[in-house]
Amino acid sequence: MPELVKMYIRNVVIGFGIAxxxxxxxxxxxxxxxxxxxxxxxxxxxxxxxxxxxxxxVFAGVQFAWAVMAMADKNGGPRGGTPVEHQFQPVRVRAEAPTQQQRQLRRR
Incomplete structure (x- = not known):
């Protein structure tokens, strides 16, 4: 049986015991x-x-989630990937009032 399935079953049993x-x-x-x-x-x-x-x-799900998150490397930060830096720039958007003809079309 795969190690992940064993870990899942073990944590589900623990969760149901806690429940x-x-x-x-x-x-x-x-x-x-x-x-x-x-x-x-x-x-x-x-x-x-x-x-x-x-x-x-509920408790089995929480127990398994805790076990998975506890497997993280505690010494390092994020593993892999390149950091993405966002620089937000304001964009000017023109807001125009509708013309008389557009207002009449909406009313129909």
Whole structure:
């Protein structure tokens, strides 16, 4: 298996683990009366699963993005490419009022 795929799977598992801990803390501390709502509902397990799954998607994406950005070379600056220097110059644009004939054409 390619190294990038291994890294992706590893970070997705870490992200879903963090999401599980996050949802467990939400339920443990009863944030917004969530534990009471989930424990008294007949669809409480589905709600907890969806809460964990959706947070898992977000945390897995963040975890993988952090891992990729952490791979950057910390000693040097940008690698490759030539720096582009822009010099903006003002450009004069003439603004003319429309003629009487142009105004009449617009009204039609």
């Amino acid at each position: 599980g801990a996050f949802v467990a803390m939400l339920l443990w501390f009863n944030v917004m009366n969530l534990w009471s709502l989930v424990s008294t509902s007949d669809a409480g397990l589905l709600a907890v699963f969806l809460l964990w799954f959706m947070h898992g998607i």
